[in-house]
Amino acid sequence: MKYNSLMLTLGALLAVVLGTWLCMFQVRNTEVAVVTRFGRPTRTIAQPGAYFKWPPPIHKVHKVDQRTHNFESFEQVLTSDGYNLLLSVYVGWNINDPKMFFPRFGGSESKAQGSLEGLVRNAYSGVVGRHPFSHFVSTEQKELKFAEIENEMLQRIQADAQANNYGIEIKFLGIKKLGLPESVTKLVFERMQSERQVLVSRIQSEGESDAATIRSAADLESAKLLADAEGEATRIRAMGDLETAKSFKVFEQEPALASFLLQRDGLESFLKDRTTLVLDPDTPPLNLLKPGATTPKSGK
Amino acid sequence: MPVEPPPPPEVPDDSSSQALSDALKSSFAIVKVLMIGLVLVFLGSGFFSVGPQEKAVILRFGRPVGEGDKMLLGPGPHWAFPYPIDEVVKIPVSQMQSVRSTVGWYATTPAMEAAGTEPPPEASLNPAREGYLLTGDANIIHVRGDLSYRIKEPGLQYVFKFANASNLVQNAFNSAMVFAASRYDVDGVLTRDFAGFRELIHQRLTQLIDQQQLGIVIDQIDLVAIPPRQLKERFLAVGEAQARRGKLINEARNYESQAINNARAEGTRRKAAAEADSRLLVASVAAEAERFTQLLPQYRNNPELFMWRYQTETFQRVMTNAQEKWLMRPGQSLRLELDREPPKLKTLPQRAAEPGH
Numbered sequence: 001m002k003y004n005s006l007m008l009t010l011g012a013l014l015a016v017v018l019g020t021w022l023c024m025f026q027v028r029n030t031e032v033a034v035v036t037r038f039g040r041p042t043r044t045i046a047q048p049g050a051y052f053k054w055p056p057p058i059h060k061v062h063k064v065d066q067r068t069h070n071f072e073s074f075e076q077v078l079t080s081d082g083y084n085l086l087l088s089v090y091v092g093w094n095i096n097d098p099k100m101f102f103p104r105f106g107g108s109e110s111k112a113q114g115s116l117e118g119l120v121r122n123a124y125s126g127v128v129g130r131h132p133f134s135h136f137v138s139t140e141q142k143e144l145k146f147a148e149i150e151n152e153m154l155q156r157i158q159a160d161a162q163a164n165n166y167g168i169e170i171k172f173l174g175i176k177k178l179g180l181p182e183s184v185t186k187l188v189f190e191r192m193q194s195e196r197q198v199l200v201s202r203i204q205s206e207g208e209s210d211a212a213t214i215r216s217a218a219d220l221e222s223a224k225l226l227a228d229a230e231g232e233a234t235r236i237r238a239m240g241d242l243e244t245a246k247s248f249k250v251f252e253q254e255p256a257l258a259s260f261l262l263q264r265d266g267l268e269s270f271l272k273d274r275t276t277l278v279l280d281p282d283t284p285p286l287n288l289l290k291p292g293a294t295t296p297k298s299g300k
Numbered sequence: 301m302p303v304e305p306p307p308p309p310e311v312p313d314d315s316s317s318q319a320l321s322d323a324l325k326s327s328f329a330i331v332k333v334l335m336i337g338l339v340l341v342f343l344g345s346g347f348f349s350v351g352p353q354e355k356a357v358i359l360r361f362g363r364p365v366g367e368g369d370k371m372l373l374g375p376g377p378h379w380a381f382p383y384p385i386d387e388v389v390k391i392p393v394s395q396m397q398s399v400r401s402t403v404g405w406y407a408t409t410p411a412m413e414a415a416g417t418e419p420p421p422e423a424s425l426n427p428a429r430e431g432y433l434l435t436g437d438a439n440i441i442h443v444r445g446d447l448s449y450r451i452k453e454p455g456l457q458y459v460f461k462f463a464n465a466s467n468l469v470q471n472a473f474n475s476a477m478v479f480a481a482s483r484y485d486v487d488g489v490l491t492r493d494f495a496g497f498r499e500l501i502h503q504r505l506t507q508l509i510d511q512q513q514l515g516i517v518i519d520q521i522d523l524v525a526i527p528p529r530q531l532k533e534r535f536l537a538v539g540e541a542q543a544r545r546g547k548l549i550n551e552a553r554n555y556e557s558q559a560i561n562n563a564r565a566e567g568t569r570r571k572a573a574a575e576a577d578s579r580l581l582v583a584s585v586a587a588e589a590e591r592f593t594q595l596l597p598q599y600r601n602n603p604e605l606f607m608w609r610y611q612t613e614t615f616q617r618v619m620t621n622a623q624e625k626w627l628m629r630p631g632q633s634l635r636l637e638l639d640r641e642p643p644k645l646k647t648l649p650q651r652a653a654e655p656g657h
Contacts, residue, residue, distance in 0.1 A: 006328060026384070028362035030460050050361035067463040070471060086427045088403075090471040092512060137482040139436035146482050172512045174475035177403045178434050178482065179427045185440060186424040189530050192439050192486070196534035200541040207545025211552035218556035222563030229567025233574030240578025244585040250592055257599045258592060260607060264614050276624040278634060286627070 022055035027063070032098045034062045034107070044098045062107045068094045068171055071113050073120045076181065081132040084184065088177035089120065089153065093161075093170050100167030112168060119160045123153040136178060150175055348388050349377045353395040355455060359387040372454050391455040396448050396519060399470040401477055404433040404443035406529065421529040432528070433481035441486055442526050445501070447473045448519040457515035469514055476504040489525050490535070498523050 027033045029048035034041050037059055045051060046066075053059040074088040093116060095101045095109075105111040127149060135145035154173040161168055180188065251258035271277070279286060350356045356373040358365040358380045365371060365386075372391075380386035407429040408418055425432055425440070432440045449469065451458045458465050480500040481489065489497045502521055509516055527535040599606045619625065628634060 006331070026362040028387075029359060029364055031362070048359070048361070048363035065463060067461055068468070069463045070467045072471070090468075090475070092468060133438075137434045137436050137438055139483065139485050141483065144436075144483055146479055172508075174471060174508065175478055176471050176474040177431070178478050179425075179432065180434070180440075182424045182426050185432075188438065188440050189423070189528065192528070192531055193534055195439075196531065196538055199538050203538065203541040203545050207541075207548040210545070211548040214549065214552035214556050218552075218559045221556075222559040225560065225563040225567050226570075229563075229570050232567075233570045236571065236574040237578050240581050243578075243582045247582075247585045247589040250589040254592075254596055254599065256603070257596065257606075260610070261588070261592060261595070264610065268614060268618065271618045272621060275618075275622045276626065277619070277622045278626040278628055280630060281627050 023052055024050055025053060025061045026050050030065060030067050031063045032066050032095070034064060034098050034102045036060045036062065041099060041102055062102060064095050064098045064101065064107055065109065066095060068092045069109065069113075071116055071120075072176070073117055074177070075121060075124045077124045077128040079128065079133045079136070080130055081134075083133040084181045085128070085133070085136065086177070086179035086181065087124065087128060087175060088179075089150075090174055090176045091116065091120065091157070091170055092172045093168050095167060096169035097167035100165050102167070104166060112166065115164075115166060116157075116161075116168070119157045119164075120153075122160060123156040127152045127156055146175070342382055345382045346380050346386070347377060348380065350375045350390065353392060355391045355393050355453075357389045357391065357456070357459075359389060360385060362387075369454060371456075389459060391451060391459050393451050393453055393455045396450060397466065397469075397516075398446060398448045399466055399473060401445040401447070401470060401473045403431045403474045404441070404445075404477055404481070405431045406442055407431070418529070423530065425528075433478060435481050435486045435489060436483045437485040439486040440528050441481070441489055442528065443477060443481065443489070444524045445473060445477055446522040447505075448521075449516045450519055452515045452517050455515065457513060461513070461515075465514065465516075468512065469509075469516060472508040472512060472514065473501075473505055476501045476508060479504050486527070490527060494523075494525065497525070 025033065027045050027048050027050075031048075033045040033051070035043050035045070035053055037054075038057070039060075042059075053061060069092070071091045071093060072088065073091070074086070077085050077087050079085055095112075101107075101112070105115070131145060131149055134140070134143045135149060138144050150173055154170060157173065158170045161170055281287065281289065348356070350373055352375045354375065356378065357371050358373070358378075360381070378388075380388055406418070406421075406425075412418060431442070433443050435441055447469070462468055480497055484493070484497050484500075498521060501523070502518065505518060505521070508514075509518070595606075626634075
C-alpha cells in the first residue's frame with residue numbers, strides 16, 4: 001500500500017541520515033582529524049574529505065586546526081648590561097603532530113598557548129639576558145643584533161617545543177614592541193629635553209659662524225676683485241704713460257720751448273677761475289704804464 | 301458439522317473508510333508536493349554569486365573541488381551543493397585590505413580621534429597603555445602606520461593556512477616598525493630621513509611577508525611620526541632655530557652676492573676711468589707735441605721775440621680772466637684773510653667780519 005511505502009521510504013531516509021551522521025565525518029582542508037577508539041587515538045587523518053567511522057562511543061573524532069596561529073606575550077626583561085626592557089613578541093605556531101598534541105593538550109589550543117607562554121618566557125631570560133641594550137637599539141649598524149635576537153629566541157623556543165614533544169611547530173617569531181619601564185621614560189624625557197637644548201644652541205652658533213664665514217669670505221673676495229681692478233687700472237695708466245713718452249721725444253728737440261709752453265699752460269689753467277692777482281707794477285707789460293718805460297725787447 | 305466460514309471481516313464502514321483513504325491520499329499528495337518543494341528549495345539554496353573583486357573555492361566534504369588554479373571560481377553566479385555537502389569559501393583577492401599599527405602611538409580612543417582631541421600628556425609613559433618606539437639613540441617617538449595590502453593570487457595561502465591572517469600581517473607590520481626605529485636616530489625619523497625610514501619599514505615588511513609566507517602584496521604604507529607630546533615645544537624650538545639659521549645664512553649669501561657685484565662694478569668703473577684718463581693723456585700729449593712741432597720753426601726763427609709775444613699774450617688773457625687785480629709796490633704789506641667763506645654763503649646777510657684784504 002502506498003501509505004506504507006511512504007512511511008517505509010521516510011523511515012529509511014531517516015535511518016540513512018542518522019547513520020551518516022553517526023558513522024561519517026568530514027575533514028576540512030584546514031584541519032587534521034584524530035580518531036579515538038574508546039578514548040585511545042588510533043589514526044590521524046590529514047587529507048581532507050569524507051570518512052567513515054563506528055558510531056560513538058566506539059569511535060570519536062577530534063578535529064585539530066592546522067592553520068598557523070598568532071600568539072603574543074609581554075615581559076619585562078633585564079639585558080646583560082642591566083637595563084630593564086619591556087619586550088613584546090608574537091609567535092606564529094601550528095600543530096604539526098596531532099598524535100602528540102592531542103594527548104598532551106586534549107586538543108585544546110588555549111592549553112597549548114599556556115605552555116607556549118612558558119617556552120617564550122624561558123627564551124626571554126635565556127636569550128635576552130645575554131645581550132646588551134645596544135643590541136636592541138643603536139645607531140651603529142654593527143652593534144645592532146635585532147634580527148639575530150629574534151632568530152635566537154625562535155630557535156630556542158623551537159628546540160624546547162621539540163624536546164617537550166608538544167606536537168607543535170614554531171614557524172616564526174618577531175619583536176612587536178620594545179619599551180622601557182614607566183619610571184625610565186621620565187628620565188628619557190629629561191635627557192631628550194637637554195639634548196634638544198644643546199641642539200638649539202648648536203644650531204644657533206652654527207648659523208652665526210656660517211654666516212660670518214660667508215660674509216668675511218665675501219669681503220675678502222670683493223677686496224681681491226677691487227685690488228685686481230686697481231692693478232689693471234694702474235697697468236692701463238702705465239701703458240698710457242708709455243705711449244706719451246713717444247710724444248715727449250718731440251719736445252727734446254727744443255727743451256726750452258717745451259718747458260716754456262708747459263709752464264704757460266700750467267699758469268693759465270692755474271689762474272683760470274676767480275683769481276685775485278697781486279702784482280708788482282714792474283712786471284712786464286705793466287711797466288709800460290710807468291713814465292719813460294720802453295719795451296726792452298721790441299726796442300731791439 | 302459444517303463449519304461456516306467466518307464472515308469476511310466487515311469493512312467497518314464503507315463510507316468512512318472511503319473518506320479516510322481519500323484524506324490520506326490528498327495528504328499524501330500534499331506531502332509529496334511539499335517534499336518536492338523542499339528538495340527544490342534545498343537545491344536552489346546552493347546558488348551563490350562571486351563578486352568582481354573575489355574568487356571562491358568550493359569545499360566538498362572539506363576537500364577543495366578541482367586541482368590547482370581550477371579550484372578558483374571567478375566572478376559570476378555559481379552553484380554548489382548545500383551544507384553539509386559543500387562549503388563555499390570566498391577569497392577577496394583584489395580587494396584592498398588595511399591594518400593599522402599603533403604599537404608606536406600614544407593611548408587614544410576613536411571618539412577622541414574623531415573629535416581631533418588627544419589625552420593630555422603625562423610625565424611618563426605607562427607601557428601597558430601607551431605605545432611608542434625606541435629609536436637607535438634611545439629616544440622615544442610616536443609613529444603610527446597604516447598599511448594597505450592585497451591578497452596575492454590565488455590567495456589560498458592567506459585563507460587556509462592562517463587562523464587569523466590579518467592579525468599576523470598587523471604584527472609583521474608592528475615588528476617592521478620596531479625594527480626600523482631601532483636603527484634610526486630621532487631626528488632621522490622626524491626630519492632628516494623620513495622617506496628612508498619608511499623605505500626601511502617597507503623593506504623589512506616585505507622580507508617578513510616572504511619569510512612567513514603570508515601571501516600578500518604591500519600596496520601602500522602611510523606613516524605619521526611625531527616627537528613625544530611631552531616635548532612638543534622643545535622640538536618646535538629646534539625647528540625654529542633651524543629656520544633662524546637658514547635666515548642668517550641667506551642674509552649672508554645676499555650680502556655676499558651684493559658685495560661681490562659691487563666690487564666688480566667698482567673695479568670695472570676704475571678700469572674704465574683709467575682707460576679714459578690714459579687716452580686723454582695720450583691724446584693731449586699728442587696734441588701738445590703737434591703744437592710744439594708747429595711752433596718750433598717760429599721759435600727757432602727768433603726765440604726771444606717768440607717768447608715775449610707769447611708771454612704778453614698769456615698775461616693779457618690771465619689778466620682778463622682774473623676777478624680781482626691788485627698792484628703793489630715792493631715793501632708794501634698785504635694782509636690776507638685765509639678763512640674766506642664758501643662762495644655759496646655769500647648771498648646770505650652780511651657778516652660782521654670785516655673784509656680785510
